[in-house]
Amino acid sequence: MTSEHVLNPTAASLLGFLHDGPQTGWDLVATARLRIGDFWTLTRSQVYRELAAMSDAGLVTAGERGPRDRRPYALTDAGRAAFEAWLDAGPGDETIRVPLLLTLTFGRHLPAARRAEVLAEHRDRRAQRLTRYRNLAEDLEGSDAFAEAALAFGIAYEEATLAWFDALPPEVTGER
Amino acid sequence: MTSEHVLNPTAASLLGFLHDGPQTGWDLVATARLRIGDFWTLTRSQVYRELAAMSDAGLVTAGERGPRDRRPYALTDAGRAAFEAWLDAGPGDETIRVPLLLTLTFGRHLPAARRAEVLAEHRDRRAQRLTRYRNLAEDLEGSDAFAEAALAFGIAYEEATLAWFDALPPEVTGER
C-alpha cells in the first residue's frame, strides 16, 4: 500500500529540480525563477512550505544545516516515485486568466483616449517581454532542447499577441 | 474622503455586468461564464461571496427576494465609481502559468513514448478549443467589437500554440 501524496505542480517542480542533487529552499527559488519562472510563478514562502510538507510526507529529507543555516533537501525514493507519477499524468488543464481581456470586454465603459493609452502600455510590456525571450533564446541555443521548446512557446505567444494588437480595429483601440 | 474598496478582477467583472441591470448571483454566474468564461474562470461560491462582500462595502445593494429566493443585486453609485477606478487602472500583469511547459521542462524524465502521447493529447484539446472559438466567432460577427476582439485573442493564441506544436523537433516530441 503506497500512501499517495498528490503533488501540485509547484511541489512537483521542486522535486524535478532535486533530481540534479540536493538544494536548499533558497537555491530552489533561484533555480525555479531561472528555469520555469517565465511560465510558472512561485514565491519563497511557497517553496519553504512545500518543502516542509514534502519532508513530512517523506518525499524529501532535510540534511544537516550548513553555514548561514543552509539546509539542503534531498530527493527520496518516494519523492522520485511521486514525481514520476505526476509527470506521467500529463499537464492539467491550463487556467486561462487574462486580465487584459477583462479590461477589453468592458472597454465601452472606458473613455477612448484612456483605452488607447492602456492598450499601448500593455502592448509595450508584451514587446519588452518578447525581446527578453529572444535574447534568452540566443543564450540557450543548442543546450537543452526542452528548455528551448518552452521558450519557443513564449515567443510564439508574444508574437501572436503583438500581431493581434496591431490588427485591432480603431473602434476598439480608441485611436482615431 | 472616499473609502477605497480595492476590487479584484472577479468582483470588478460582476460590477461590470450589473451595469446592464440588476442580476442575481445565479444569473451573474451564467453571464460571466458566457461573456468572460473563456479567459476568466470563476465559481458560484466566489460570486456569492464577492456579492456579500460588495454589499457590505456598499458597492451593490440586495433587492427583495423573489420567487425561488432569487435575490437581485443592483449597482450603487459607489459601485459604479469603484468599477470605473478599477477599469481606469488598466489590466494587471498576467500571471502566466502553463502546466504544459512544466511537463515539457522535465521531459527528459518521461519516456519518449509517453511523452509523445501526452503532447498529442494536449494538442488535441487545444485544437478542439480553437474549433469552438471559431464557431463562436461566426455567431458573434458584427455584434460587439470588444467581445470579438477578446475572442480573436483566443483564436490567435490557439493558432500560435498549434503551430508551435507542429514545429517541435522529434527529440522533444518523442516521436521517431
Added chain:
DNA sequence: CATATCATGTAAGAGGTTACATGATTAC
C-alpha cells in the same frame, strides 16, 4: 408524483501573496 433544474448559501481546505522578524556572512 418524480425528476430535473433553479437558486441560495456554508464549510473546509489548498494554494498563493505580502509583510514581518531574525540573524549570519561577505564585500567594501
Added chain:
DNA sequence: GTAATCATGTAACCTCTTACATGATATG
C-alpha cells in the same frame, strides 16, 4: 564597521476549488 546579500522561516490574509446542505419550482 557598515551595508549588501544570503538564508530561514512565520503570520496574516486573500483567492479559489470542492463538497456539502437545503429547498422551491417547472416539466413530464
